[in-house]
Amino acid sequence: MRFTEFNFHPNLLEGIEASNYETATPVQEQVIPPIMAGKDVIASAQTGTGKTAAFLLPVMNRLLQNHVDGQVGALIIVPTRELAIQISQHMEGLSYFTHLSSIAIYGGNDAQNFVAEKKALQMGADIIVCTPGRMIAHLNMGYVNMKGLQFLVLDEADRMLDMGFQDDINKIIKALPMKRQNLLFSATMPEKIRQLAKKILHEPVEINIAISKPPEKIIQKAFVVYEPQKLPLIKKLLKEIPYKNALIFCSRKQTVKQLTRELKHGGFNISEIHSDLEQSERESVLSAFTAGRIPVLVATDILSRGIDIDTIDVVINYDVPGDGEDYVHRIGRTARAEADGAAFTLIGEKEQNKFAVIEQLLGKEVEKAVVPAELGEAPSYHPRTRAGHSGPKRKFYKSGPKRR
Ligand code: AMP
Numbered sequence: 001m002r003f004t005e006f007n008f009h010p011n012l013l014e015g016i017e018a019s020n021y022e023t024a025t026p027v028q029e030q031v032i033p034p035i036m037a038g039k040d041v042i043a044s045a046q047t048g049t050g051k052t053a054a055f056l057l058p059v060m061n062r063l064l065q066n067h068v069d070g071q072v073g074a075l076i077i078v079p080t081r082e083l084a085i086q087i088s089q090h091m092e093g094l095s096y097f098t099h100l101s102s103i104a105i106y107g108g109n110d111a112q113n114f115v116a117e118k119k120a121l122q123m124g125a126d127i128i129v130c131t132p133g134r135m136i137a138h139l140n141m142g143y144v145n146m147k148g149l150q151f152l153v154l155d156e157a158d159r160m161l162d163m164g165f166q167d168d169i170n171k172i173i174k175a176l177p178m179k180r181q182n183l184l185f186s187a188t189m190p191e192k193i194r195q196l197a198k199k200i201l202h203e204p205v206e207i208n209i210a211i212s213k214p215p216e217k218i219i220q221k222a223f224v225v226y227e228p229q230k231l232p233l234i235k236k237l238l239k240e241i242p243y244k245n246a247l248i249f250c251s252r253k254q255t256v257k258q259l260t261r262e263l264k265h266g267g268f269n270i271s272e273i274h275s276d277l278e279q280s281e282r283e284s285v286l287s288a289f290t291a292g293r294i295p296v297l298v299a300t301d302i303l304s305r306g307i308d309i310d311t312i313d314v315v316i317n318y319d320v321p322g323d324g325e326d327y328v329h330r331i332g333r334t335a336r337a338e339a340d341g342a343a344f345t346l347i348g349e350k351e352q353n354k355f356a357v358i359e360q361l362l363g364k365e366v367e368k369a370v371v372p373a374e375l376g377e378a379p380s381y382h383p384r385t386r387a388g389h390s391g392p393k394r395k396f397y398k399s400g401p402k403r404r
Helices: 012-017 026-038 051-065 081-094 109-121 130-143 157-162 166-174 192-199 227-240 251-265 277-288 324-331 349-362
Strands: 041-044 074-077 100-103 125-130 150-153 181-186 205-210 218-224 245-249 269-274 297-299 312-317 342-345 396-398
Touching: 012 051, 012 081, 026 041, 026 051, 026 205, 051 081, 051 125, 074 081, 074 130, 074 166, 081 100, 081 125, 100 109, 100 130, 100 181, 109 130, 125 349, 130 166, 150 157, 150 192, 157 166, 157 181, 166 192, 181 192, 205 227, 227 245, 227 251, 227 342, 251 269, 269 277, 312 324, 324 342, 324 396, 342 349
Parallel strands: 041 181, 041 205, 074 125, 074 150, 100 125, 150 181, 218 342, 245 297, 245 312, 269 297, 312 342
Antiparallel strands: 100 396
């Protein structure tokens, strides 16, 4: 689903475009419409699914229509300062072409920060992103006006309860108007979250996006390379690793066609599958692959779901898939039934951040294999999204419309 289909404010669409989001992720597709329809929502979605934009976009869209000067429009409560900073930065990107302002309020003993936060709160902000304890400290001082609040968002609610924030959350909620829209996001849905939801949410729409993790028995490795090293590396892998059937995924059909051409040229017995082929052609390619007449197949993501071929023992991702779910589906084509399998992902220079997001979703780092020396020097892995690479630049910002 494309973002133009949500009926967002044009200035918000500009921010989405500038953030390079093209299509909505599954959580965004399911969560945005009920929020825009004014419903309370409870969603189980992990980091990496695009859940932040799933609540930020409809909230921002409403506040663009219903902005009231000097009033807080939305309060987003999160467990950690890192998450508060991350959400603020996300909001900064998406709201770039709007008048919306936001403040991140998080703990720490810095008196100077407290004063800056106080000043910002007194000026008013459309969206506050906060950790519970610090917000209570400000609420207790009496200068935060929550009368115009339209949205309460609890993000990573399970972590907040694990960290013992239940009482703090209750205290904050007491300071909010009764009539408001409530959104609760949690990676897991244990009973205590359901209890919390019962207290806070009103007839919520329930959405479950938790993705399944790949089977442990799949050996996952990744090569961090420069783009031109990908072809020689694939050739080397296909020559040196043992397999019955190897499936190579590319995100675009043009890449599938080009890679197939290059590999055929290199003497490999190989075929391709993508949406340009007729159904009958696809079927005959698949049956040749399954029968072992063609040991290697290059495919787009049309083959990442559903197909179940026991003899696929190697999956190679020529490029990093669009999201974590595609990754899990792609590598899940190997190690079917009782068989074992290996999955190799080639990470180009521009794909490092995308892969780090997938690793976040998997909850682990995928082992980085050494690139063979004969392919020349390879880049190191330093994605921006990894912990420690996303420090705050500005803590408070009130952004007017800017030009590109
Ligand atoms: P989150 O699950 O909110 O932590 O988001 C994970 C990452 O996905 C972030 O780096 C977002 O910028 C990115 N992202 C969110 N929505 C989209 C989208 N529709 N298209 C591409 N990237 C996205």
